[in-house]
Amino acid sequence: MTRHGSPRPSRSLPFALLYNAPRSILAPDNPMDQPVSQVDDLVDDELDNASDEVRRLVCPICRRGVSPVELLSANVLSEAVVSIVGANNPSWRVQLGICRRCAERFGEAHDRLRRAYPGFGHREYKILPTAMRLGASAQYTGRGVTMAFLDSGFYAHPDLIEPRNRILKYADITNPRARDSALYEPNVSSWHGMMTSVVACGNGHLSNGLYRGIASDANLVLVKVGESRRILHDDIRRGVEWVIRNREKYDIRIVNISCGGDYEASYLDDALSQAVERATRDGILVCAAVGNAGHASDHAVVPPASAPSVLTVGGIDDKNRLEFADYDMYHSSYGPTVDGLQKPEVVAPGIWVAAPILPGTPTADQAAFYSALASSTDATLRAVIAAHPGVDEDFDAALGLDNYLIRHLVEIKLRDNAVISGSYKHVDGTSFSSPIVASIAAQIIEANPALRPQQIKSTLVRTATRMPHVPVDRQGWGVVNPKRAVLRALRTGAYATPILED
Numbered sequence: 162m163t164r165h166g167s168p169r170p171s172r173s174l175p176f177a178l179l180y181n182a183p184r185s186i187l188a189p190d191n192p193m194d195q196p197v198s199q200v201d202d203l204v205d206d207e208l209d210n211a212s213d214e215v216r217r218l219v220c221p222i223c224r225r226g227v228s229p230v231e232l233l234s235a236n237v238l239s240e241a242v243v244s245i246v247g248a249n250n251p252s253w254r255v256q257l258g259i260c261r262r263c264a265e266r267f268g269e270a271h272d273r274l275r276r277a278y279p280g281f282g283h284r285e286y287k288i289l290p291t292a293m294r295l296g297a298s299a300q301y302t303g304r305g306v307t308m309a310f311l312d313s314g315f316y317a318h319p320d321l322i323e324p325r326n327r328i329l330k331y332a333d334i335t336n337p338r339a340r341d342s343a344l345y346e347p348n349v350s351s352w353h354g355m356m357t358s359v360v361a362c363g364n365g366h367l368s369n370g371l372y373r374g375i376a377s378d379a380n381l382v383l384v385k386v387g388e389s390r391r392i393l394h395d396d397i398r399r400g401v402e403w404v405i406r407n408r409e410k411y412d413i414r415i416v417n418i419s420c421g422g423d424y425e426a427s428y429l430d431d432a433l434s435q436a437v438e439r440a441t442r443d444g445i446l447v448c449a450a451v452g453n454a455g456h457a458s459d460h461a462v463v464p465p466a467s468a469p470s471v472l473t474v475g476g477i478d479d480k481n482r483l484e485f486a487d488y489d490m491y492h493s494s495y496g497p498t499v500d501g502l503q504k505p506e507v508v509a510p511g512i513w514v515a516a517p518i519l520p521g522t523p524t525a526d527q528a529a530f531y532s533a534l535a536s537s538t539d540a541t542l543r544a545v546i547a548a549h550p551g552v553d554e555d556f557d558a559a560l561g562l563d564n565y566l567i568r569h570l571v572e573i574k575l576r577d578n579a580v581i582s583g584s585y586k587h588v589d590g591t592s593f594s595s596p597i598v599a600s601i602a603a604q605i606i607e608a609n610p611a612l613r614p615q616q617i618k619s620t621l622v623r624t625a626t627r628m629p630h631v632p633v634d635r636q637g638w639g640v641v642n643p644k645r646a647v648l649r650a651l652r653t654g655a656y657a658t659p660i661l662e663d
C-alpha cells in the first residue's frame with residue numbers, strides 16, 4: 162500500500178516575518194457586472210478578463226497584467242500590507258507597488274493571523290491556511306454536501322464534531338463489528354485519515370477558525386480500509402463498493418482516496434479501477450492522490466489514481482505564499498499510466514499544509530509544550546519547563562541555560578517537529594493535495610448541485626492555471642483555481658442536466 166502523506170516533513174520552513182501594524186484600509190473593488198447573485202467575493206478574478214489594452218503593467222507579486230488604476234503605489238499601501246508582502250517576497254521593494262488584488266489578499270492574511278493569534282507579531286512565522294493561499298471563496302463551504310473518505314483510520318477531531326457533529330457515518334470494512342467509539346481512540350492508524358478529512362472539512366475549531374478547510378460545513382462519511390502499515394488493493398475496492406452501496410442513504414457526492422493500490426494495472430481488467438469507474442457513473446466524484454514518487458525513476462501511477470474518470474491530484478510547493486508566480490512542483494508521481502493516460506489532471510498544495518495533531522498522543526503533549534514555551538515571557542519560561550518534566554529531555558537539561566539559549570532551542574524544536582501550535586503541525590504529500598481539491602469540488606456542488614462528476618472534473622480542469630516552467634506531464638492542466646471553478650459552476654447551470662453525462 163502507499164499512503165501518500167507524511168506528518169513529518171524534513172525540509173526547512175519558509176517563513177513570513179510579520180510586524181505589528183495598523184489594520185489595512187483599502188478602497189473596495191469596483192462592483193462588477195455579475196449575472197449571478199451570491200458571488201460577492203468571487204468577482205476579483207474577473208479582472209483577468211480585462212482587455213489587453215488596459216493591462217499594460219505587470220504586478221511584481223502575482224505577475225498578472227493589470228491596468229494603471231489596479232496597480233497601487235507605495236503611498237496608499239498600509240504598513241501591515243507592506244510588511245507582510247515584504248516578508249513573503251524578499252526581492253520586492255515598496256516602490257514597485259502591487260496590484261489591488263494582491264494588496265487585499267495580503268491585508269486579509271495579516272488581519273486573520275492577528276485575529277487567530279492575538280499575541281503574534283515581530284519575527285513570528287506562521288503557516289498560512291491553504292484556503293487563503295489558493296484564494297478560495299469563503300461563501301461556499303460545502304453546505305449540504307456529503308464527502309466520503311477512504312483511509313487507514315479516522316478520529317472524531319473537534320474540527321469535525323464541534324459545535325455540530327458532521328460525521329454522518331463511520332464504517333470499517335476490515336472489521337464489521339467495529340463501533341463508533343473507535344473514532345474517539347487515538348490509535349496510530351487514525352492519524353492519516355484524521356488529517357485528510359480535517360484538511361478538507363475541518364472548521365478550525367482548535368485554531369480560532371484560522372485553519373479551516375475549504376469544505377468546512379460539509380458532512381462526512383468515514384470508511385476505514387486498512388491499518389497505518391498496510392492498506393490492501395482489494396480493501397480499497399471494497400471501500401469504494403461500500404460507498405456506492407451507501408451513496409443514496411448518505412447522499413454521497415464525493416469520495417476522497419488518499420491511498421493507492423499495490424501495483425499498476427489496466428483499468429480494463431483491474432477490479433479497483435472498475436469500482437471507481439462505476440462510482441463515477443453512479444454520480445460520485447472520485448478524487449485520488451497521485452502519489453509522491455516524482456523524484457524516483459519509477460514514478461508509476463497506481464489504481465485508483467490511474468483510472469480514467471478519477472480526478473487525480475498531484476502536488477505543488479507554493480512555498481507557503483499567497484501569490485501564484487513562484488509556485489513549483491512537489492515531487493508527486495505522474496503518468497502516463499499503463500493504459501497511456503496522462504495523470505494527474507490538476508495539482509494543489511502538497512506541502513506546508515496545516516493538519517491536526519492527534520489528541521492524546523505524546524506528539525500532542527510535545528507540541529502543546531513547545532507552543533507554551535514559545536508564548537512564555539522570560540519570567541515564566543523556567544516555570545513552564547519545570548511544570549512539564551519528561552515531555553522532552555532536552556528541556557529538562559536546559560533549565561540552567563540562559564534565556565536566549567532556551568528560546569533558540571524552542572525555535573529548533575518547533576521547526577524540526579513542524580509544529581504550528583499545540584493542535585496543528587504542517588505536513589506534506591499528495592494525500593493532502595487530493596482532499597484540498599475534493600473540498601473545492603464540494604464548493605462546486607453547493608454552487609450547482611445538478612452537476613455530474615465529469616462536469617465537476619471538467620470545471621476544475623478548465624479553470625486550472627498552468628505553471629509555465631513545469632512540464633505538462635507533471636502538472637496536467639495546472640494549479641486549481643477555486644474561485645474561477647465556482648464561478649464557472651454557477652454559470653453552467655443552464656447546461657447541467659444528468660443526461661449529458663452518460
Ligand SMILES: [Zn+2]
Pocket residue numbers: 220221222223224225259260261262263264
Ligand atoms: Zn498582484
